[in-house]
Amino acid sequence: MIKNKNTKNISFNNYEFISIFLIILFSLFMSIIPKNIILTCKSASVIGTLFLIIISYIVYYFLTKKTYDNEYDFFVIIKKTFPKIIQIIIGISLFAFALFYVYTSICDVTFSLKNSTYNITPSITIALYFLIALLIMTKNGLNSLFRISGYVAHIIFIIISILFIVSLPRIKITNFLPIFGSGIKDVFFINLKNISLFTPLLFTLFFGHNILRKDKNGKTNKNYVKSKNRINKIMFIFSLTLLMIIILYCGTMPTSLIEGRTALLFDVSRFITYTTTGLETAPFLIAIFSFISFLETSFVFLVGLTFLEKLGVVKDYRKLRYICIIVLFFALLMTSSMSAYIQISSIFNFVSIGVGFIFPIITLILYSLKNRKSKKIQGVLNES
Amino acid sequence: MDKISEKIDINRAQMMKKLNCDLNYDLMFRDFKFKYKNKNINCFLVFFDGMVNKDYINSDILSKATLSYSITPSNLTLSYPEFFKANIISNCMLQEKEKFSDVIKEVLFGNVAVFIDGYNKCFLCNIIQYEHRSMEKPFFENSINGPQESFNEVLNFNTALIRKNVRNKNLIIEKIQIGKRAENVCTLIYMKNLANKKLIDIIKQRISEIDTDIILSTDALNNYIETNTYSPIPQILPTERPDRVASFLLQGRCAILTNNSPIAGIIPTTIIDWFHSTEDGYIKAPFNIVLKIIRLLAIFSAILLPAIYIATVTYHISVFPTNIAMSLAASRELVPLPFVVEILIMEAAFELLREAEMRVPTRIGPVVSIVGGLILGQLAVEANIICSFTMIIVGFSGIALYALPNFYISYGLRFVRYVFILLAFLNGYLALAFGIVIFMYILANSYSFEISLLPPFYEDKKRNVIAQIFTSPVWKNEVRPYTVKAQDEYSQSKISRRWLLNDKK
Numbered sequence: 001m002i003k004n005k006n007t008k009n010i011s012f013n014n015y016e017f018i019s020i021f022l023i024i025l026f027s028l029f030m031s032i033i034p035k036n037i038i039l040t041c042k043s044a045s046v047i048g049t050l051f052l053i054i055i056s057y058i059v060y061y062f063l064t065k066k067t068y069d070n071e072y073d074f075f076v077i078i079k080k081t082f083p084k085i086i087q088i089i090i091g092i093s094l095f096a097f098a099l100f101y102v103y104t105s106i107c108d109v110t111f112s113l114k115n116s117t118y119n120i121t122p123s124i125t126i127a128l129y130f131l132i133a134l135l136i137m138t139k140n141g142l143n144s145l146f147r148i149s150g151y152v153a154h155i156i157f158i159i160i161s162i163l164f165i166v167s168l169p170r171i172k173i174t175n176f177l178p179i180f181g182s183g184i185k186d187v188f189f190i191n192l193k194n195i196s197l198f199t200p201l202l203f204t205l206f207f208g209h210n211i212l213r214k215d216k217n218g219k220t221n222k223n224y225v226k227s228k229n230r231i232n233k234i235m236f237i238f239s240l241t242l243l244m245i246i247i248l249y250c251g252t253m254p255t256s257l258i259e260g261r262t263a264l265l266f267d268v269s270r271f272i273t274y275t276t277t278g279l280e281t282a283p284f285l286i287a288i289f290s291f292i293s294f295l296e297t298s299f300v301f302l303v304g305l306t307f308l309e310k311l312g313v314v315k316d317y318r319k320l321r322y323i324c325i326i327v328l329f330f331a332l333l334m335t336s337s338m339s340a341y342i343q344i345s346s347i348f349n350f351v352s353i354g355v356g357f358i359f360p361i362i363t364l365i366l367y368s369l370k371n372r373k374s375k376k377i378q379g380v381l382n383e384s
Numbered sequence: 385m386d387k388i389s390e391k392i393d394i395n396r397a398q399m400m401k402k403l404n405c406d407l408n409y410d411l412m413f414r415d416f417k418f419k420y421k422n423k424n425i426n427c428f429l430v431f432f433d434g435m436v437n438k439d440y441i442n443s444d445i446l447s448k449a450t451l452s453y454s455i456t457p458s459n460l461t462l463s464y465p466e467f468f469k470a471n472i473i474s475n476c477m478l479q480e481k482e483k484f485s486d487v488i489k490e491v492l493f494g495n496v497a498v499f500i501d502g503y504n505k506c507f508l509c510n511i512i513q514y515e516h517r518s519m520e521k522p523f524f525e526n527s528i529n530g531p532q533e534s535f536n537e538v539l540n541f542n543t544a545l546i547r548k549n550v551r552n553k554n555l556i557i558e559k560i561q562i563g564k565r566a567e568n569v570c571t572l573i574y575m576k577n578l579a580n581k582k583l584i585d586i587i588k589q590r591i592s593e594i595d596t597d598i599i600l601s602t603d604a605l606n607n608y609i610e611t612n613t614y615s616p617i618p619q620i621l622p623t624e625r626p627d628r629v630a631s632f633l634l635q636g637r638c639a640i641l642t643n644n645s646p647i648a649g650i651i652p653t654t655i656i657d658w659f660h661s662t663e664d665g666y667i668k669a670p671f672n673i674v675l676k677i678i679r680l681l682a683i684f685s686a687i688l689l690p691a692i693y694i695a696t697v698t699y700h701i702s703v704f705p706t707n708i709a710m711s712l713a714a715s716r717e718l719v720p721l722p723f724v725v726e727i728l729i730m731e732a733a734f735e736l737l738r739e740a741e742m743r744v745p746t747r748i749g750p751v752v753s754i755v756g757g758l759i760l761g762q763l764a765v766e767a768n769i770i771c772s773f774t775m776i777i778v779g780f781s782g783i784a785l786y787a788l789p790n791f792y793i794s795y796g797l798r799f800v801r802y803v804f805i806l807l808a809f810l811n812g813y814l815a816l817a818f819g820i821v822i823f824m825y826i827l828a829n830s831y832s833f834e835i836s837l838l839p840p841f842y843e844d845k846k847r848n849v850i851a852q853i854f855t856s857p858v859w860k861n862e863v864r865p866y867t868v869k870a871q872d873e874y875s876q877s878k879i880s881r882r883w884l885l886n887d888k889k
Contacts, residue, residue, distance in 0.1 A: 015842040113814060117699070121811070129811065129818045137825050144828035150841035151824065151849075283700035283813050290817035 010207070010306075012146035017207065019153030020146055020299055024200045026156055026241065027296040030289055031108045032345050033197045040191045044181030048191045056198035059357060066364050067205050074205035074360065075310045081367040084312070091311030097355045098304025099324060101199075102297045103331050104348045106130045107341045109293040110332070117286055127332045129290075130297055131325055137298040138321050142306065145299050152291065159288055160241055163281075170252045196349040199356030203303060386483045392426050392501040399430055399497070402488055410434060414441075418449040418472055420464040426501040427468075435494035437513040440476065445498070445509070448472045465503045473498060477510035489567060514538060519545075522662075524791040525625050529666035534624045539643040542626070543571060546639075549630035554578070560588065562605065562642070565597040570605055570642040573629070578636040580869045586833055587638055587651060601645035611831040616796040619832040621653035623790075628662050636870025652832035654839045654867045656852045658683065661789030669857040676854050682787035687797055689781040690727050691804035691816055693774075697723050699812030718768040724809040726770045730778040731802070733760070839867040 012020075028034075041048030067074055078090055110126045118126060137145065181187055301324070305317035314320060335341055389395055396413070403411050410433040417424045429445065449472050462470060469478065479495075481487050487497050487506045494512035519541075522534040535542045543557050554576040562568050570591065574584055590609040599605050603622070610619040620640075623629060624647055629639050632650045640649045650657075659679045664672055696703050697712065704712065719726065737756040744752055761779075764770050781801070788794040800823060807815040828838040842848040847866035855861060859880045864870045879885065 013840055013843055016840065019841075118811070118814070126811075126814065129814060133818055133821060136822055140829050144825055144836075144838075147828045147836065147838055147840065148821070148824045151838070283696065283703050286700075287813040287817040287820075290814045291821055294818065294821040 010142050012143065013150075016146040016150040019149040020295070021200065021203070022153045022157065022241070023149050023292050024203070024296050024299065026160070027105060027109075027292050028197055028200065029241070030112065030292070031105070032342065033194060033349070036349075037191065037194045037197070040194060041187045042181035043176050043178055044187045046176065047179070048181070048187045048194075051188060052191065052195055052197065055192070056195055056201060056357075059361070060198075060201045060204070063360050063364065064204060064208060066368075068208070073208070074363075077363060077367050078311065081363055081370055087311050088313050091308050091313040094307040094311075094355065095304040095313070097351060098300050098307065099328070100348055100351065102134070102301045102304070103328055104341075104345055105293060105297050105300070106328070106332060107335055107344070109290065111338050111341060113286065113290070115338070116282070123336070124333055127329075130293060131329055131332070133294045134298055134301055134328070135321070135325050137294070138302050138305070139318075142299070142302050145295060145302065149295055149299075152295070156288065156292060157241065159285070163285075167252050172252075175252075193349060193353070196352040196356065199352040202356045202360065205360055206303070206307075386485055388482055388484060388487070388499070388504050388506055390502050390504045392428065392499055395499045395506075396428055398484055399487075399499075402484060403430070403491070408432075414446070416446055416449050418452040418468065420452070420467055423464075425464055425468075427498060429496055429498045430491055431496040432491065432494065435512060435514060436496050437511045440511045441496065444475050445473055445496075465500060465505070468500055469507065473507055473509055479508040479510070480505045481508060482506075492567065493569070516541070522624050525623060525628065525662050525789075527625075527662040527666065530625075530662050531627050533626055535626065535641070535646040535648060537644050537646055539569060539571065539641060542641050542646075542648070543573070545626035546573060546629055546633070546641075549626055550575075550633055555633065558588075560591050562591060562594060562599045563597060564595065566600075568599055568643050570599075570602070570640055572638060572640055573633060573648075574638040575633050575636065578634065578864075578870050578872055579638050580636065580871065583652065583833055583835075583869075584638060587640070591640070599642065602640060602642040602647045602649050603645070605640060605642050606649050611833070612829075615826065615830045616799045617827065617830060617837060618792050618796055619653065619830060619837065621650040621657050621790070622647045622792050623650060624648070625662055627665075631665060634875070635864050636868045636872070652835040652868065654832065654835065654837050654865075655827065656839065656849060656865065656867070658788065658790070658793050659853045660855075664855065665858070669855075673854050679787065679789065680853075682784040683797070685781050685784035686788065686794065687801050688804060688816075688820075689784070690731065690777055690801060691808040691819070693777045694723055694727060694805055695808035695812040695816050698809060712771070712773055715771040715773060719771050721769070723774070724805065726774045727778060727805055728802075730770060730774055731805070734778060734782050735798075835867055835869075 037048055037052070038045045067077060078087060082090065106127050109130070110123045113126050114121065114123050301321070305320060305324075308314050308320070309317050335344065385398065389398075399405075400413070405411055405413065412431050412433050413428055415426070415428045417426055419425075427449070429441070431441070452471065479490065481490070482505055487508065490508045491497050494514065496509040496511055498507040498509060500507075516538045517536045519533055519536060521532045525534075533545060535545065546557070547555065552575065556572075556574055556576050558572045560570050560572060562570050572584070572587055572591070587609070591605070594605075594608045596608065599608065606618070606620045606622075607613060612619060621632075623632075629648050629650070633639060638651045640651065659676055661675075661679075664675070667675075701709055721729070733756070737753065740756070741752050757779075761775055765772050765775055785794045785798055788797070804816060804819050807819040811818075824838065828836055830837045839849060843866055845851070846863045852865060859876075862874055862876055862878060862880070864873055864875050866873075
């Protein structure tokens with residue numbers, strides 16, 4: 001068994017990869033983005049979500065196919081496509097994005113917790129738990145995070161399913177009418193800005209090679225057709241969960257009510273009681289949601305640091321994490337109000353569309369062009 | 385001067401000097417003679433009193449030496465050391481050593497050293513006989529259905545018990561010396577064709593590279609060889625049952641046993657072992673599943689119940705139905721202490737009781753529990769020092785801790801509980817989640833000899849944590865624990881009950 005302390009040796013099995021993926025996506029469901037979908041599509045949120053799922057699925061189908069048909073992972077593609085200096089710039093940009101991601105994520109969960117339960121606790125006190133967890137859990141590399149996620153992902157999936165099933169009697173069909181909400185333009189065009197919800201799919205390009213089927217000799221088979229099933233599985237679980245959440249949101253409360261809320265999933269869970277007089281599930285869900293955020297922020301932060309290491313910006317990222325956490329602490333200290341966070345999150349949405357979709361597409365196009373060119377030169381050389 | 389001389393006087397003086405004869409009251413020197421071809425050969429023997437079978441020395445060695453004067457033995461063609469070996473010390477296990485250091489080492493382990501004049505070697509007779517405890521019932525791993533055998537403090541006796549259970553030529557029991565000043569012996573036990581070779585090498589390397597004066601027990605040895613010493617969770621699974629050691633060995637694991645210790649250490653271990661007890665192998669599968677569920681609940685309650693209680697009553701009282709919340713408020717009306725102080729007082733009292741009960745004589749033990757647990761608890765509630773709810777929670781989690789199959793694991797987990805209580809007090813469920821995630825992280829980074837205590841949750845249908853915890857009927861257990869990485873993954877064929885095939889025909 002590979003020791004976790006070896007940060008360079010990232011080792012996980014398929015189940016763990018799917019688990020961490022589910023955890024990251026679920027933490028996005030707790031964020032402000034699903035609310036944005038509902039605000040854009042109104043009663044057509046389910047259709048809008050389905051549309052986003054299909055679009056991102058198609059885009060990532062081609063991206064993963066192109067990546068794994070040719071190379072081992074996306075790091076190799078970046079290295080083969082760009083010169084060294086651009087690689088360093090990409091590494092730093094991806095790291096900055098990861099840091100931004102962690103920041104928004106901590107902000108999101110902090111404000112959600114503050115608004116729903118810990119009203120008198122200062123938001124920085126809540127955020128401190130996440131920063132300390134970040135400090136501890138990024139010490140020994142990604143492997144232990146993969147390991148823990150394997151233990152909790154299925155519990156989270158079961159909890160979401162229970163939330164969904166228990167909320168079924170509260171779901172009103174009228175909340176889904178009119179079918180196309182405020183118009184087709186909103187659902188199919190303006191809604192595209194919410195595709196940032198699918199940014200974590202980017203990680204499949206970098207770490208997805210581990211889920212490729214291994215042959216008898218233990219060597220990774222670079223055959224996309226074989227690995228496709230696993231990526232399909234991830235996408236299916238994700239889509240199913242997201243749909244459940246969206247139905248949960250807009251089915252149980254009218255859109256007009258949602259506009260004024262901040263922590264949607266906390267709100268939904270608060271409505272569920274097992275007896276007429278009490279036994280609310282919300283506090284337990286707070287523990288679950290916080291748990292997810294601890295794992296998600298640590299994972300994304302470590303992935304960011306891995307970008308730096310793999311793209312040759314730094315040789316060992318371990319010392320860098322202290323500086324990053326101090327930066328995050330001051331950033332969180334400065335974000336004192338919810339309105340400030342909402343503005344920052346809208347910027348984050350656009351940045352993540354750029355990183356999650358535009359960047360890999362452009363990289364792969366450049367890679368193909370470069371490949372074609374080198375093949376042509378090779379052909380000419382062979383002829384001569 | 386380490387080489388044994390041919391002159392007996394020199395040897396005698398050396399042995400007396402090296403073993404501090406003038407200071408050691410239990411060191412015995414006995415001079416005697418035997419007759420060989422009309423010559424008197426001087427000899428002496430050395431041993432520590434109380435460590436050898438004195439009857440054997442008297443009736444065999446000394447009396448046979450005297451007998452050589454009255455009866456002329458037939459085999460006088462042999463040299464006199466060979467004659468001595470064949471006629472006088474023929475009834476015991478023998479070794480010959482040329483160096484004083486080797487001789488002294490063996491004498492310290494209870495062998496009798498015999499020097500004869502004119503011979504530059506020493507005979508070592510293995511007639512070790514310590515006073516020791518006889519085999520008793522297991523102390524902390526009781527079982528109703530299984531065998532009632534447990535290890536005692538004599539290493540040879542313990543290894544024999546394991547051999548009795550595993551009659552296989554591939555069972556290897558290797559002896560390794562430990563301790564620089566007070567030399568002791570430990571054994572590394574494994575199945576040659578099953579155990580992971582890399583694991584065996586690591587264990588051997590770690591044990592042989594210990595540089596210390598003394599290691600008295602398996603527990604002490606564990607401290608020297610485990611990876612994360614400060615972790616409260618044991619990384620070597622202790623057991624006192626030979627049948628359990630046998631089953632672990634057949635899973636491809638290794639065991640260590642130390643002389644003077646009735647505990648064997650199993651390597652490697654994972655959290656899956658927290659849920660398995662000795663009883664599991666002897667009861668039917670459906671009951672086994674129920675037992676495992678109970679143990680899961682027990683672990684959950686033991687670690688988290690007091691913390692959940694604190695978090696709920698301090699931050700999220702809405703969890704309780706109104707009537708329970710009302711009665712909780714009523715029971716706390718006159719209690720001046722905050723919940724967390726109440727819980728900590730009660731937990732401290734519980735720990736105190738546990739410690740007291742371990743040390744008081746057996747007959748008074750139950751009295752201490754009754755007086756401490758029932759009477760004092762009742763009085764504390766009546767005096768409004770604590771509320772009855774707290775009493776129930778602490779009592780329940782305390783019992784849950786003892787429902788865990790292994791005493792050592794519950795010992796480790798009970799300290800984790802205090803951390804959770806304090807975290808729950810700080811920020812309710814948020815801090816509790818923080819504690820749980822960090823605890824899991826510590827588990828994932830704790831290693832039992834390169835194998836993480838938190839194994840991968842799912843590898844395939846048969847190699848996953850759920851399948852390993854909720855073991856299926858014995859005939860269905862085809863795969864050895866996947867965390868062990870044994871040389872042979874399968875313990876039986878896919879159809880182990882071959883008679884089913886005949887029945888179908």
